[in-house]
Every structure is written in C-alpha cells, then in structure tokens.
Amino acid sequence: MIAHVAAAGEERGRVVVWLPAAGRVSPPAIEAAMQLARAFGSEVESLFVEDKQLFDLAEFPFARQLASGGEGWRSIAAPDLERELRFVGAALQRQVAEAAKRSSVPCRARTVRDDPLGAVAKACAENGPWNVVAIAEPFAATDDKRLREVFANVSDTTGVVVAGPAARSLSGPVIAAVEHFERLVPMLKAAERLARAGGGAVKLLLVGNRPNDLSELEGKARLLFGESGGPALETVLAARGDVAAVAGAVRRQRPSLVLAQYGGLVISGEDTPRSLADALPCPLLVVR
Numbered sequence: 662m663i664a665h666v667a668a669a670g671e672e673r674g675r676v677v678v679w680l681p682a683a684g685r686v687s688p689p690a691i692e693a694a695m696q697l698a699r700a701f702g703s704e705v706e707s708l709f710v711e712d713k714q715l716f717d718l719a720e721f722p723f724a725r726q727l728a729s730g731g732e733g734w735r736s737i738a739a740p741d742l743e744r745e746l747r748f749v750g751a752a753l754q755r756q757v758a759e760a761a762k763r764s765s766v767p768c769r770a771r772t773v774r775d776d777p778l779g780a781v782a783k784a785c786a787e788n789g790p791w792n793v794v795a796i797a798e799p800f801a802a803t804d805d806k807r808l809r810e811v812f813a814n815v816s817d818t819t820g821v822v823v824a825g826p827a828a829r830s831l832s833g834p835v836i837a838a839v840e841h842f843e844r845l846v847p848m849l850k851a852a853e854r855l856a857r858a859g860g861g862a863v864k865l866l867l868v869g870n871r872p873n874d875l876s877e878l879e880g881k882a883r884l885l886f887g888e889s890g891g892p893a894l895e896t897v898l899a900a901r902g903d904v905a906a907v908a909g910a911v912r913r914q915r916p917s918l919v920l921a922q923y924g925g926l927v928i929s930g931e932d933t934p935r936s937l938a939d940a941l942p943c944p945l946l947v948v949r
Contacts (some may be wrong), residue, residue, distance in 0.1 A: 664851035664920060664948040665819050666697060667791035669704040669767050674791030674817070677784050679777075680709040680753045681798035682746060690824035691757055693918055693944035694795035695764040697822065700858035704767035707757035708784055709750035711743075711774040747772075753797070782815045789817025793946075799826050800938045808947065812923055820948040821923075825939040833915040833943075834862040834893075838907065840869065840925045842881045848948070849892070852920050855946075859917050866910060867896045868926055899926045908940040916943050923947045 667674035676698045678691065698705050754770040761768030773780050785792040794811060796804075800823040811821050837852040839845045849865065856863045867882060869875030879896050886892075897910040907927055911919055919941060921927040927937060928947050938945045 664848060664946065665791050666701045666703045666793045667788075668702040671791075672788045674785070674789050674793075674819075675704045675706055676793050676795055676822075677781065677818075678705060678707045678757050678795045678797050679781055680707055680750065680757070682710065682712050682749065682777075683798065684749045684753065685799060686753060686756065686797040687799040687824040687826075687828060687944075688760075689828040689830045689944050690795055690797050690800075690822055691760050692830050693822050693824065693946070694793075694797075695760050695766050696855060696859050696918065697793055697795070697946065698761075698766040699764055700854040704769070705757065705761050706784065707754045707768065707770045708780065709754055709770070709772045710777045710780045711746045711750070711772065712777055713774055757797075778810055778814055781811070782817075785815050785817035790819070792818045793820045793822060794818050795822035799828075800824055801826060804938075808923075808928075812949065818949075820946055822944055822946050823938045824944040825941055827940065827942055828944055829942055831915055831917045831943050832859070832861060833917050834864045835859065836864050836866050836911060836914060836916045836919045838866045838868055838911075838919060838921040838927050839878075839882075840867075840922060840927065842878055844922060845882060845885070848920055848922070851948075855918055855920070861917055863892045864914055864916070865892045865894045866907075867894065868899050868907060869896070870899050870901065870926055872898060904937050904940060908937060912942055918944055918946060920946045920948065923949055 666676055676694050678694050750772050758768050781794060835852045835856040837848045839848055852863045867878050869878055875896055875898055895910060897906050899906050
C-alpha cells in the first residue's frame with residue numbers, strides 16, 4: 662500500500678492524532694502529523710480516549726492510585742477520575758489545536774470513552790480507508806507491540822507516525838528507507854510531498870541484508886534515475902536486521918522525518934532488542 666492520507670473534504674480519511682490518557686506527548690510526533698497533513702492537504706483529528714478499563718477498575722473497592730500531590734495512595738473515585746481525565750484531555754487537545762493553527766491545518770477534537778485501540782479503529786473506519794494514525798505518546802522499544810496491534814487491528818489506515826524519546830523537531834531532509842525496488846517510486850513520491858511541506862530535501866536510503874541483493878537494488882535505482890541522477894542516495898547493509906546500522910546511517914543525515922515500510926528489515930513487526938523509533942533523532946512514518 663502507498664503512503665497516503667485523504668485530502669480535507671474527501672471524507673475518505675485524515676490524520677488521527679491518538680492522545681494518551683497518561684498525558685505525556687511528544688511534540689515532534691505532533692509536528693510530524695501536521696507536516697503530513699500539510700503535505701496531503703488533509704485535516705487532523707485529535708482523539709483523546711478515556712480508557713474504559715480505568716473506570717471499570719474504579720468500581721472495585723480495593724483499587725488505589727498514587728496521588729500526584731505526594732499524599733500517597735488513595736482510593737479511586739469515578740467522579741475524580743472523570744474530572745482528571747477531562748482536564749488532561751482538554752490540555753492535550755489544546756496543544757494539538759495550537760500546532761494545527763501554526764501549520765494552517767484544519768483540526769477538530771474528539772473525546773471518547775472506550776478501549777483505546779478500539780476507539781482508534783472506529784475513528785478510522787468512519788470515513789476511511791486513507792487515514793494515518795499519529796501516536797502522540799513518546800515511543801520506546803517496549804511499544805513495538807502497540808505498533809503491531811495498530812497494523813493488525815486498524816485496517817483503515819495506511820501508516821503510523823511514531824517518535825522515540827530521542828526525537829527532536831529538526832529541519833533536515835526527509836529520508837525514504839527502501840528495501841524493495843517496487844516500493845521505491847511510491848515511497849519516493851510520498852517523501853517528496855513531505856519534504857515540500859517541510860521545506861527540506863529528499864534523500865534515499867537503500868537497505869538490504871545481503872551484499873548482492875543490496876548491490877542489485879542500488880543498480881536498479883541508478884538505472885531508473887538515469888542521467889538525472891535522482892535524489893541523494895546511500896546504501897546500508899542491515900545484516901540480520903541490524904537496527905544500529907540503519908539508525909547510524911539515518912543519524913548522520915539529521916533528517917526531519919524517516920519513511921519506512923512495516924514488516925521488513927527496518928521495521929520488522931516483531932519483538933526486537935532495540936526499536937528503530939527508539940534510536941532515531943526524528944519521527945518515523947511507518948507505512949503498510
């Protein structure tokens with residue numbers, strides 16, 4: 662599937678910014694969502710999910726929570742929980758709205774009480790299939806399971822934006838990390854749109870796990886570009902899914918965004934010792 666999000670007014674999708682009930686967000690993830698919306702003329706919806714399981718838990722008399730003011734453990738009262746979540750949700754949605762205003766992107770907000778993943782799936786199904794989900798919470802290696810769950814359960818999405826704890830808002834190029842020749846042109850076109858929206862350049866990173874395959878991929882790419890030369894091109898050998906080799910090649914470029922395919926060498930879709938998103942200095946757009 663190509664990296665794509667529907668334009669505003671098409672009613673075929675938008676950028677859904679998934680806001681965490683915990684209240685911690687990654688500003689670079691939000692900025693990447695805005696860049697994506699600008700690139701495709703899309704709108705943004707900030708979705709704050711009041712986790713239904715929290716309210717189910719509050720019904721048990723033994724349930725306790727650690728008070729934020731240092732008072733120690735206290736019982737969970739549903740009205741207090743509802744008030745706290747309403748306050749957190751309003752603050753986060755205000756942050757997204759301000760980012761959208763700076764980027765001149767149409768934005769709407771919604772709060773629902775549901776299972777978080779189910780809420781995202783329903784939101785995307787309403788007017789899909791051309792949605793992109795931006796996970797606003799800082800993304801760590803332990804969150805790879807969540808990425809798998811989104812791709813497995815949210816069918817009406819073409820990609821997911823994540824940003825690790827080391828991500829910063831940078832003004833560098835957009836990098837398209839390509840592993841298969843048939844994906845080169847559509848991923849490069851998406852990267853070019855994103856680069857224009859961010860005012861940067863495009864760079865192509867060809868990734869392979871065997872020298873012969875990587876050499877063949879590079880040869881096909883250079884033949885495709887011919888005399889025009891195409892974008893700046895670099896290759897990286899990721900033997901046995903070596904995330905560190907890919908991360909090192911990316912960090913040298915100081916990009917604003919990296920575009921990569923889900924289920925391959927770069928983003929395997931399996932448990933890995935270290936997530937690429939966790940290691941990158943910028944947000945990552947993972948596409949199907």
